[in-house]
Structures are given as structure tokens and as C-alpha cells.
Amino acid sequence: MTEAVLKVENLQTHFFTKAGVVKSVDDVSFEVGRGKIMGLVGESGSGKSVSGFSIMGLVDHPGRVVGGRILFHGRDLVGLPDEEMRKIRGRRIAMIFQDPMMTLNPVLRIDTQMIETIQAHEKVDRETARQRSRDALGQVGIPSPDERLMAYPHQFSGGMRQRVVIALALAVNPKLVIADEPTTALDVTIQAQILYQMQKLVAEQHMGLIWVTHDLSVVAGLADELCVMYAGRIVERGPVGRLIDAPIHPYTKGLIGSVPSRNPRGQPLTQIPGMAPTPIDLPAGCPFRPRCARASDICRTTPETAEHLPGRFARCFHPHLEDAA
Amino acid sequence: MSVFILRRLMQSLVLLCVMTIIVFAGVYAIGNPIDILISPDATQAEYDRAVRALGLDLPLWQQYLVFLSKLVQGDLGKSFVFNEPALTLVFSRLPATLELAFAAMLLSIVIGIPLGLWAGLRPDSVAGRSIMAGSIFGFSLPNFWQGLMLIMVFSVFLQWLPAGGRGPTANFLGINSSLFTAEGWQHLLLPALNLALFKMSLVIRLTRAGVRETLLLDYVKFARAKGLSSRRVIFVHVFKNILIPLVTVIGLELGSVIAFAVVTETIFAWPGIGKLIIDSIFVLDRPVIVAYLIVIVLMFITINLIVDILYSVLDPRVRLADMKS
Incomplete structure (x- = not known):
């Protein structure tokens, strides 16, 4: 190693x-x-x-x-x-949790939760952060990421939510x-x-x-x-x-x-x-x-x-x- | 959404009907207002004239029908005592009560939520424990005693604030209220505080419980794992979730503050609606009682409707169309 x-x-x-x-x-x-x-x-x-x-x-x-x-x-x-x-x-260091039903905040939209993560670490404007979030969603195989960004967690299935969490974790490399x-x-x-x-x-x-x-x-x-x-x-x-x-x-x-x-x-x-x-x-x-x-x-x-x-x-x-x- | 509101309005109508029937029967059962209104040494002829003038000679169900047909035309009858339209009477006293109620609610929110947050975030600190102990006092002290104590301390000993009455009013944007004069504020502060203490304790406890519960959830831990600042975690992720129960309770309590401000109004000689309704009940002034109750019920219905709509704004999982109202 x-x-x-x-x-x-x-x-x-x-x-x-x-x-x-x-x-x-x-x-x-x-x-x-x-x-x-x-x-x-x-x-x-x-x-x-x-x-x-x-x-x-x-x-x-x-x-x-x-x-x-x-x-x-x-x-x-x-x-x-x-x-x-x-x-x-x-x-x-990113972390992915066990239960995707519980890791996303139910009252915040996916885009809010992704953009805040990127903006917590990098000085980028909202639009750039949003585009990167969209790309990250696409990367983990979420169809029509633009629409899905506007959705709330309860509108996703368990597997899709875990993909969102993975995309979220990986959006900042x-x-x-x-x-x-x-x-x-x-x-x-x-x-x-x-x-x-x-x-x-x-x-x-x-x-x-x-x-x-x-x-x-x-x-x-x-x-x-x-x-x-x-x-x-x-x-x-x-x-x-x-x-x-x-x-x-x-x-x-x-x-x-x-x-x-x-x-x-x-x-x-x-x-x-x-x-x-x-x-x-x-x-x-x-x-x-x-x-x-x-x-x-x-x-x-x-x-x-x-x-x-x-x-x-x-x-x-x-x-x-x-x-x- | 419009279906929801329409259904809600229909229910309210039924509710109003049932309420008026109960009040009618209730006031009738208590006694005959004529015995109180007319002097005991009046002749039988005078007595009969008065009974007929007030429409009390008809059987109860007919009186009710007369009342209903007038209600449809927007006429709630005249007060037996003041000989003024009951609705005008109620509305003339309502602003003072609303002013008091809103001031009390505002106080309990503005003070209660920050204290509750503090107690929830630092449950073992001295401040956190003191806040909780204080809230028990707020819950348990009898309202009238607490009012008298406030007067004694702030008006009698310290002489900072007036002991009772409503200050001068001023007109602003078409609203006549004592909120727009400095002296009005001085008069408002003590009664509003007296009314607010109980609600404040409620808000503190609710906020604290919400914070304690939410902090343990996975999505809060995940938000921290994303590297968000603790400020953002608390004020966005935690706070938006505890707002849901808070809005419900605050909405319901606002209604009850308006309806049950009687004790505070009596102690502080506040010329509000509570005093009017107590007087009316003493003399069995049915039109005023009914008018008052209709206004209060309508207010409750409106507040509940607003709370339900706020719900759907705060919690994306709630859709009004699916709600069983």
C-alpha cells in the first residue's frame, strides 16, 4: 500500500x-x-x-x-x-448513513440540501453549485436530474434516496x-x-x-x-x-x-x-x-x-x- | 386546495348552526331575561309589552327561526340592555381584545422560542435548567394572582407602568389602536405579559422538546457530517422541523387567548370583549352572547384554516387536497 x-x-x-x-x-x-x-x-x-x-x-x-x-x-x-x-x-471525508429514509431532511428540497453542502466548503455562487449538484445526480444514475433537484425526499424511493445521498457525499470530491x-x-x-x-x-x-x-x-x-x-x-x-x-x-x-x-x-x-x-x-x-x-x-x-x-x-x-x- | 377550502366552509356553516341552537337552548334554560331587565314593581301590562317587544312571547323554535332569517340578512338582533345592534357592540370591544391577544402571543413567541432553543441545545447547563424551572412557574401560577403581583411590583412599588386601563389610541393605516402611541404601549405591557406567561411556558417546553427530539435524528447528524456550520444545522435543519408542531399549537392558543382573556381584562380593567360577555351573561343578554360566540367561532375557524395552509407550506409531505378536514 x-x-x-x-x-x-x-x-x-x-x-x-x-x-x-x-x-x-x-x-x-x-x-x-x-x-x-x-x-x-x-x-x-x-x-x-x-x-x-x-x-x-x-x-x-x-x-x-x-x-x-x-x-x-x-x-x-x-x-x-x-x-x-x-x-x-x-x-x-464524506459519510453515507445506513437508512436513506432518515438521512435527508424531510422539509428541505433536494437542491437546498445539495447546494448548502457545496457552498459550505467552496466559494461558488448558487447557479454553479446547482449545476454541480445536477451533474452529481446524473453521475449516480438518477434520471432527469433537473426535475429531481426540485423534489422533496419523500418523493423518492429508498434506492433513489440512497443515490441522492451518495451524490451529495461525492459532489465535493x-x-x-x-x-x-x-x-x-x-x-x-x-x-x-x-x-x-x-x-x-x-x-x-x-x-x-x-x-x-x-x-x-x-x-x-x-x-x-x-x-x-x-x-x-x-x-x-x-x-x-x-x-x-x-x-x-x-x-x-x-x-x-x-x-x-x-x-x-x-x-x-x-x-x-x-x-x-x-x-x-x-x-x-x-x-x-x-x-x-x-x-x-x-x-x-x-x-x-x-x-x-x-x-x-x-x-x-x-x-x-x-x-x- | 379550493376543494379543501370549500369543504371546510361547509363544515363551518354546520358548526355555526349547531352552536347557535345550543346557545339558544342554553340561555333559555338559565332563565328569563325579562325578570332581570324589568323592575320588579312593573305592571302586568308593561311586562307583557316588554316581552312582546323583545319577541320573547313566541315559542323557542319560532324565536330561533326569526333569529335565523334575520341572521341571513346580517342582523344579529339588538342588545336587550343597551338597545344597540349586538354585532356593533361586539365589534366596538373586539379591537382592544385583539390588540391584547396579539401582543401576548407575540411576546410569548419572541421570548419563548429563543429560550426554548437554548434550553434544548444546552439541557444540562444552569441556564437551560433555570429556563425549564421558570416554565413550570409560568404553567402553575394562577393567572389572577400573577396579574395582581405584576401590578403590585411594577405599578405600586416601582411605579414604572400604569396599573390598568387602555391608553389613548391613534389611527394608522385606518386601524385605530393603542399600539401606535407610547402611552398605549405602557398600558398594554403588563396585561400582555400576564396573558403571555402561560403561553410562553408552553412555547418554551414545546421548542425544547422539539429540539431535543430532532437533534437525535439521522438527518441532523448527516447535516453535520456534510460539514455544515452548527448555525445552519440548528436554524435551518432543526428549526424548520420544529416549526410544524409550534405553528399548530400557537394557532390554537391564539384562539383561546382571544376567547379567554376575561380574567386578565378584569384585573387590568381592560375594556375588551371578555368583560362585555361576562356582563351579558349576567343579564342573559342573548343577542350579545350569540353574536359574541359567532364572532369567536368564526375566528377559530379562520385561524385553523390558516394553520392548515401554513402546514402545507412548512411540511411538503402534507397536501391539503388529501387532508381529512
Whole structure:
């Protein structure tokens, strides 16, 4: 990876609640290169969305980034003054949210919402901003963009709205896009179209893309690299093809084993025993220990991230190296 | 839209008819106005003459029909007491009440919305908590006591403002109002404040609740993720959404302020319509009561119509033609 757009080092984001400190993101490191797609996979509550919001500087109270560095083109975003961060948000790093029904303001027209974004970052007049908005809508495959600019969000279908959101995010040519489960709320056919669109845009505009999802089958065909999160930590990181074919962390193995399409018909699906731990009360050491078949006494200490095979990182004392080598 | 307005007008007509029947029957049930109007030692002949002059010798349903046929010609009858057309009487007192009501509403909006915004944006600050505590007082203090206290503090102790009455009026653009003289303002301030405190608390609480609710929504977070300034996020994205419930409540409250300003008018000796209606009810002056109620009902209907139209302006999802009025 020659040129990293984003380099996250030992990021820690904690929420200070009345019940105690919730370590939503705990010592997370990864990087995203130009024109690359990084898949961030995990169950609900594993900290993947909070990681995304931490990069945007949009962690809600009572949460706060308490440690680590977020290097964007070499510049640390942690602790940047609000106004500096505002200039980066939307302009350099854009974000696409999960539910397109909720991300657009229902009482403002599409053109208002697009023009304000462009004008928040560039000194251009309304007419120029409007033309760029129209072009951006055309680029994501919205028919008759001139008319659609005058419409309100409720006049669009879910898929079309997500296209509008993508157009909005891309209208200012960001260098990095964080997509937080952008296709989860959409039909499968629409999902495929949006995935194709995003892939094309990343390739054309050489941006980095972080695709946050809980759906392995979506990222499998999309991403270049995968990070698998469990209980606030990245448990495994590696190139997508090899990671899915031969996962080395027991959690990743369990996760992939439970995807229906990979099992022969009629066979019961493999399950990961037990439940994901509550984030407020994590087991000491490896958080996956209580559910892991390979756990031993050493797992009571926290495993560090290690490169078990070239390009394959995992936090585990007992990785599945047999068939991965 | 015209269909909507036409349907609304038809409903209003039915409403007016039902209202007049109820008032007619109600006033008839309370007692005979002649017993109050005529001196107890009048002869039977005088008594009969008075009854016939006022049309009270006919059965109730006939009296009602006479009233209706005159109503169609725009005649609401003459006051039993003042021997003046009831409508003229009502209209002569209405401007003073409207002036008071609008001033009170304006005060509660101009003060209530900014305070509510502040309390909503900084709910845990000292100012935010104080505003909320103050609004509880505004809700709970009895209106008459609060009026007396205002007089005591500002008129008796501090001697800043007059204790009662309406100031001199001046004519501006064909409207005769005390708003156009400095002394008129001095007289208006205390009663308007007294009337406004309750509504102000309502506006504060409504605005605060709206802000708190809207701030958590995805589209507000998305607006911030787009890199908009927090000023734009609050005053455009949040504010335009909370205006919808605000307009509804303010509209309804405006009607009730006009109709129920009686207590304030009595305390501050404000020569408004509230005092007239109380006096009329005491002497069972039916034409004045009916005329007053018709005017008030018409006012409510108009305000509701305006609110509904404003709705469709504020919320693009509302289309008047589909509305079940």
C-alpha cells in the first residue's frame, strides 16, 4: 500500500455512562489506501459504526475519543479544533448513513440540501453549485436530474434516496468515504446497483472507501481488505479473498461458517455458541474466550495483534493456521 | 386546495348552526331575561309589552327561526340592555381584545422560542435548567394572582407602568389602536405579559422538546457530517422541523387567548370583549352572547384554516387536497 489516505493507530473511543465506561472502540488500527475499499465487518455493537463516527469527529455525548491517532494524509484529526474539523467533514471525508429514509431532511428540497453542502466548503455562487449538484445526480444514475433537484425526499424511493445521498457525499470530491451499512435498508436488486455504482466511483475518483457492514456476503465481492471487529477490537485483518477462504481467527471462522450459502444443502448451519458480550462488562483477556473452542489459560491475557502469515493479522493465541498456510 | 377550502366552509356553516341552537337552548334554560331587565314593581301590562317587544312571547323554535332569517340578512338582533345592534357592540370591544391577544402571543413567541432553543441545545447547563424551572412557574401560577403581583411590583412599588386601563389610541393605516402611541404601549405591557406567561411556558417546553427530539435524528447528524456550520444545522435543519408542531399549537392558543382573556381584562380593567360577555351573561343578554360566540367561532375557524395552509407550506409531505378536514 503505497499511499495511505487514512491511517488509524490504536484508536480508543469510550462512552462514559452512569453504569460505567463502555469501551466501544478499543485499540483499533487499520489503514485505507487510495482507490482501495476496506470492509469493516462485525455484529451490532462491535464498535464498527463508532469507529466511523470517531473518524468524522461526530461521536455523540457521553462518548469521546480517548486515545490513539487518526492520520488523514498524515495529519492527526484527533483533537482538531471544531472549525478545522468542520472543513474536513463533508469536504475531504464524506459519510453515507445506513437508512436513506432518515438521512435527508424531510422539509428541505433536494437542491437546498445539495447546494448548502457545496457552498459550505467552496466559494461558488448558487447557479454553479446547482449545476454541480445536477451533474452529481446524473453521475449516480438518477434520471432527469433537473426535475429531481426540485423534489422533496419523500418523493423518492429508498434506492433513489440512497443515490441522492451518495451524490451529495461525492459532489465535493472527497478523498475518503465512510459508508455505514449503506445498503442494509435496501432491496437486494437495488443493493447490487448501489454496490456497482460505489465501486465505479472509487475507481474513477481514486478515493478511499470504508464499507461498514455486518453482511459478509456484501463486502466479499466489494472490498480489497477486510477488518473483522469483535467487542470493540479488530480481531482479524487481511486481504479479502484469503481471509474469507481461510480465516485464521476462530471468531472469523465462526462468522463465515454461519453464512448459509457456503454450507451444503440440508446441513445444519454452524453456530457460534453463546452470545456477544455486553460492552460494559467484557471478559478479561480475549473477549471471545468464553465462546471459543480453542480457548486455554493463556487467553486470560489480552492477545496483541500479530502478523501470523504475510499480510494476515490477528489477535489470537491459537490461530487457525493449518489450512491458511 | 379550493376543494379543501370549500369543504371546510361547509363544515363551518354546520358548526355555526349547531352552536347557535345550543346557545339558544342554553340561555333559555338559565332563565328569563325579562325578570332581570324589568323592575320588579312593573305592571302586568308593561311586562307583557316588554316581552312582546323583545319577541320573547313566541315559542323557542319560532324565536330561533326569526333569529335565523334575520341572521341571513346580517342582523344579529339588538342588545336587550343597551338597545344597540349586538354585532356593533361586539365589534366596538373586539379591537382592544385583539390588540391584547396579539401582543401576548407575540411576546410569548419572541421570548419563548429563543429560550426554548437554548434550553434544548444546552439541557444540562444552569441556564437551560433555570429556563425549564421558570416554565413550570409560568404553567402553575394562577393567572389572577400573577396579574395582581405584576401590578403590585411594577405599578405600586416601582411605579414604572400604569396599573390598568387602555391608553389613548391613534389611527394608522385606518386601524385605530393603542399600539401606535407610547402611552398605549405602557398600558398594554403588563396585561400582555400576564396573558403571555402561560403561553410562553408552553412555547418554551414545546421548542425544547422539539429540539431535543430532532437533534437525535439521522438527518441532523448527516447535516453535520456534510460539514455544515452548527448555525445552519440548528436554524435551518432543526428549526424548520420544529416549526410544524409550534405553528399548530400557537394557532390554537391564539384562539383561546382571544376567547379567554376575561380574567386578565378584569384585573387590568381592560375594556375588551371578555368583560362585555361576562356582563351579558349576567343579564342573559342573548343577542350579545350569540353574536359574541359567532364572532369567536368564526375566528377559530379562520385561524385553523390558516394553520392548515401554513402546514402545507412548512411540511411538503402534507397536501391539503388529501387532508381529512
